Amino acid sequence: MSAKPVSLKVLAARLGLTVGTVSRALNGYKDISPVTRDRVKRAADEMGYRPNQTARRLSLGAPETVCYLMPRYSSSIAQPFVAQLLQGLGEALSKRNWDLLVSHAESSKEELAQIDRLVRSGRVGGLVISRPLKNDPRIRLIQDLKCPFVVHGRTASSDDYAWYDVDGDAAFVEAVNHLVGLGHGDIAFVGAPLQYQFAQDRLNGYERAMLGNGLTLTREYTQIADFSDEGGEIATNMLLDLPKPPTAIVCVSDTMALGALAAIRERGMVPGQDISVIGYDGLKFGTHANPPLSTMAQPQAHAGRRLGDMLLSIIDGDDPTKHQELQRAYLLRRKTDGPLHLAEAGSIVSEREELQ
Amino acid sequence: MSAKPVSLKVLAARLGLTVGTVSRALNGYKDISPVTRDRVKRAADEMGYRPNQTARRLSLGAPETVCYLMPRYSSSIAQPFVAQLLQGLGEALSKRNWDLLVSHAESSKEELAQIDRLVRSGRVGGLVISRPLKNDPRIRLIQDLKCPFVVHGRTASSDDYAWYDVDGDAAFVEAVNHLVGLGHGDIAFVGAPLQYQFAQDRLNGYERAMLGNGLTLTREYTQIADFSDEGGEIATNMLLDLPKPPTAIVCVSDTMALGALAAIRERGMVPGQDISVIGYDGLKFGTHANPPLSTMAQPQAHAGRRLGDMLLSIIDGDDPTKHQELQRAYLLRRKTDGPLHLAEAGSIVSEREELQ
């Protein structure tokens, strides 16, 4: 179908040289005379020669290709970070003219099979995975395969591989402290299933900060739900149905926080006044939420670039454990965090009701 | 770095056969005795043999790889459709065990260079591009390279290649007709730069529907801005500053519509009551806008799958022009479209002011 590209053979024939010589000239070998080197390069340009990468990689024994394993969706809200991450990865890889493959699997089992095929068939020389589970079978498999890899996120025992993560624990400490500073004490947590390490990290931060502020943890104030806006909405409804609803909620993601806002508005309350909500991610569309969502934001722009650079270094032989990078999230105040006041009046009412 | 995989050679040696025989057995050639075929397959399984794809593809002369050219961002709102599209493409390709590459360029010039390298170096056997320009240089280049490709969208002269698109013209006719049915006549258009064909298509639909309803087109009611939420906000501010502002606005995308809502709210007006807004895309996050955004939605889920299937068929030799698929968008009413009433009162006031 495609037009036949010019090969080293025809280029060599045109020049009256052997393919070996032409190859060395093109690859800048020192033992080629400057004059023929120039002659070869000029001819290559003229004829539009492009080395066949498949042949080159077979000869080199290196696929010069990296694969990103796309996260499976638990939500219908597309994962906005994927496009950015791919862009960053691509930038890092293109400096060396490596290729970026993407792979998507329907199930965990399928994903493992795909990883196995991908590396054992010599198609990829490195992998990057996102959002690891606490004890992620992919990581064990990749380690068994001895394939270089980097993780976007961390697992529980994250000491023996390379990763790039944002400190979710610290972020939730900051979020809770901020709310306490605003006068809140009844602070609830809306989270995702704890098989995800990031969900556990953020819960840990929440709990640590609650205790650190002398507040008590209750089962009812910790709502784990599906990782989606609907999940956030359901979890928040559970909280609002409590005899003593919280006056503030921290959410494990902006997407879940949007669901929380919906649940709150549904009851005629206004987020940021009657009840505070803080999300996590710092996604742009939070500025268009109703009202604009306060959130723990992260410098997501160069996650992909960093991960790509790390992976390349490791493939070059670097010790993976030297590449562990923890970013810090920062509080981005928009309109859904506010001081306890109307909410306080509400809680006084319910205390009165309790007295009766 | 990676563990050494087992090759055909060692597998053959283990079985006391030649590599040719083992290869044919594995590939289901008819002229291999059933007993050795089984013996070979069993041994391959046991030893965990995976054919080296690089070698296989070199031998076959086919890269079995397709590349998606990621759209460049004109907006900081990540493009949510990319992840979905990649997923669909991946599904279609994985049926045949093909790989999906992604490529991202900073500039148009770079992108053209990348396309050239990608196909001339034999790395990809097909391409898919999104959001073509009216007269897209990428398409001409790819055609010159005689590389199979499909387009997510269309250009002005879209008759000689394969594409999958949503009928933006018809969608805007429907949106305008709907608004006219609600009593609106002063309907404005917030659009993206017209070098994008989709921007032109949607503008065409708007204009056609306006004229079809006996309404007049004015320069002031057609605002072209940066393809982003900020762009939508700026454009809408221009409209609202007009002596006679529109009572309804159709926006070329949900993202721009979010900006429009922001501009409207900023002036203390409420979208859907004081002024109607209809977006385009049907993105999920529109449900969380303030208020929830009415939009022309599209069945985006299987665009990727269809594009992948089309591309594969074309690579197999199908006539590209047989694969041109036009989807229909549908109106998804949420809360930002409403009848003309408060808005009408407002326009009477301004008419009175004009009399003075």
Add this chain to the structure above:
DNA sequence: CTGAAAGCGCTTACAG
């Protein structure tokens, strides 16, 4: 039914 051989388009020691 299986083996021996050529070839895919490169790279890279090894001679000269």
Add this chain to the structure above:
DNA sequence: CTGAAAGCGCTTACAG
């Protein structure tokens, strides 16, 4: 400085 040759790991006519 350049040529001749082997090799990367497969596939596939061609013999026998």
